[in-house]
Amino acid sequence: MVQGIIIPADNTAPLRAAILDSLEDYQRAVGGWIEAVDIPDLGVTIYVNEEGLIRDLPFNRRATFLWRFHVPQARDARLVGDIVVVGLADDDGENTELPEDLR
Template identity: 55%
Template sequence: MVNGIVIPPADEDALVERELSSLADYQDAVGGWIEAIDIRRLGVTLYVPEEGQLLNQPFNPRATFLWWYYVPAARLGELLRGPVLIVGSPDSQGADRDVPEELRARFAQTSGWALDVRPRANPFWYRVQMTYDTYWEVLVWAMLILDRWPDADDVRIVEGAEIDEVPLVQP
């Protein structure tokens, strides 16, 4: 049995814990045929509705920004639609694992997020002078900064206690 999390498309809807033991459970979680998207840096797989675009399911901003942040090649490309199921990356036998506890904690943390930006041709990181209440909010702002600020080369999310420990400018 695998413990996953369903990310509903509506931001106001809470994440839903799901126990999955069969293909039918995965399909039920997303409402139809599934397509897998690996996010290796995060150690997870997203299962999305294969026909989400075709059926004009609602845009899922939380899942999309999570994917875009951790998979730069996907940025500003396809939008994920409908409910998205997230599970841990497969083990050596190809079986999915539970969502990593560290990621569960990020999803649950409701304050203390910050964002650092590194301008092009500059080795230093600069703190954006805002804090964010949720992981989802900081993901959106990370993508907006990269899309809208032409001089931004990269962004990084800073969580929890690190906000007070990292200086404004660092190499």
């Protein structure tokens, strides 16, 4: 179980904390199958809806800015839909808590 942050695609909606205990929790948060996008410099993994672009989910400006800022080679990419941010996976492949300075 880890605490993460959900960044809604709706720019007017506030960020919110979430306790994520299972695959279903991540899927519920993003509205479907999940895909991981790492931001190593921040020590986080962003989970997005794997079919977000196909399903034409709304552009997530805040998450995309975060990703592009810390991963410059992703400057042409875009993240869509609601996303979940948690700490990078540990040696066992399990998600970890967000770094303290990001909470």
